[in-house]
Amino acid sequence: MASIQTLSDSDRRAVARWALACAERVLPLFDADEAAVEEIRHAVARTRAYSAGESSAADEISKRLVAVKAANAATTPAGAAAARAVAQAAAVAHMGAHALGAAAYATKAVSLVNSDQQEAVQEEIRWQLAQLSERERSALRLLPQLGTDSSGPLGVGLLSRGTLGATIREIQAQIG
Numbered sequence: 001m002a003s004i005q006t007l008s009d010s011d012r013r014a015v016a017r018w019a020l021a022c023a024e025r026v027l028p029l030f031d032a033d034e035a036a037v038e039e040i041r042h043a044v045a046r047t048r049a050y051s052a053g054e055s056s057a058a059d060e061i062s063k064r065l066v067a068v069k070a071a072n073a074a075t076t077p078a079g080a081a082a083a084r085a086v087a088q089a090a091a092v093a094h095m096g097a098h099a100l101g102a103a104a105y106a107t108k109a110v111s112l113v114n115s116d117q118q119e120a121v122q123e124e125i126r127w128q129l130a131q132l133s134e135r136e137r138s139a140l141r142l143l144p145q146l147g148t149d150s151s152g153p154l155g156v157g158l159l160s161r162g163t164l165g166a167t168i169r170e171i172q173a174q175i176g
Contacts, residue, residue, distance in 0.1 A: 003095065003149070003151035003152045004142075004143070004144055004149060004151070004152075005095050005096065005097035005143060005144065005149060005151060005152030005153065005154055006094075006095050006096060006097075006152070007095075007096030007097075007139060007142060007143070009057055011096055011139035011142065012050075012057070012092050012093060012095075012096045012139075013050060013051050013052075013053060014051075014133075014135050014136050014139050015092055015096055015099035015136050015139050015140060016047055016050055016051040016089065016092040016093065016099065017051040017136070018099060018103075018128075018131055018132055018133070018136045019047070019088065019089035019092050019098065019099035019101075019102035019103065020044065020047045020048060020051065020086075020089045020102070021131050022085060022089070022102050022103040022106040022128050022131070023044070023082070023085035023086045023088070023089045023102050023105070023106055024044065024086075025106060025124075025127070026078075026081070026082040026085055026106045026109040026110060027040070027044070027082055027085075027086065028082075029076070029078045029079050029081075029082040029109050029113060030074060030079040030080075030082040030083045030086075031074065031075045031076065031079050032070065032073035032074050032075060032079065032083070033073055035070075035073075036070040036071075036073035036074070036083075037070075039066050039067060039069070039070035040067055040070050040083055040086050042066070043063075043066060043067035043070070043086050043087065043089075043090045044086060044089075046059075046060055046063060046090060047060070047086075047089045047090045047092070047093075050092075050093045055093075057093045057094070059093075060090065060093030060094070061093055061094045063090070064087070064090050064091045064093065064094055065087075066090075067083060067084075067086050067087035067090050068084070068087045070083055070087075071083035071084045071086075071087055076112075077112050078109045078110075078112035078113045079109075081105050081106075081108040081109035081112060082105070082106070082109040084105040084108075085101075085102045085103075085104075085105035085106040085108075085109065086102075087105075088101035088102035088104075088105055088153075089102040091153075095152050095153065096139065096140075096142075096143065097143050097152045097153045097154045098153055099140065100140070100143070100146075100153075100154065100159070100167075100168045100171060100172070101153050101159050101164070101168075103125075103128045103167060103168070103171060104159060104163070104164040104165075104167040104168050105164065106124065106128070107121055107124045107125060107128070107163060107164075107167040108162075108163045108164055108167070110124040111163050121163070121167075125167060125170050125171065125174075128171065129171065129174050129175070132175070137175045140171075140172075140175055141175055141176070143172075145172055146159070146160055146165060146168045146169055146172060147160050147165075154168070
């Protein structure tokens with residue numbers, strides 16, 4: 001039985017667009033060697049193609065960890081978070097819950113650059129929410145609340161703590 005965090009292929013394609021928008025907003029923070037930068041660019045292009053129906057989930061699932069590896073080449077913590085936002089967006093083809101991970105890592109990147117400005121974090125979350133279409137909101141509402149289902153990224157783990165967890169909880173509260 002598939003996890004409730006997976007979502008249908010149609011829902012995953014819808015939320016992939018939003019996840020990528022969140023990730024691309026902070027992508028300028030990513031700085032690494034040319035090979036890693038190119039891997040992140042490819043992940044962005046593949047996620048865009050998946051969202052548009054131009055590639056299959058199977059194609060994307062086989063490549064979803066490439067951006068995770070590229071994030072390790074980041075020269076700053078904020079850049080690593082930005083690359084992880086792209087990696088989460090790319091992983092939406094595998095499991096829809098990763099869309100919330102993309103938004104969370106984008107917010108983490110913002111928080112690392114603006115460590116003394118909590119308002120910057122809140123502004124990022126407001127921006128993310130404003131980018132959601134009603135279709136995307138509906139799909140995200142199908143996901144379990146953070147920490148209530150262990151069969152995917154929204155279980156009790158990395159995404160449930162700190163800025164990542166706070167961002168996901170805020171988004172889930174706002175989309176109701």
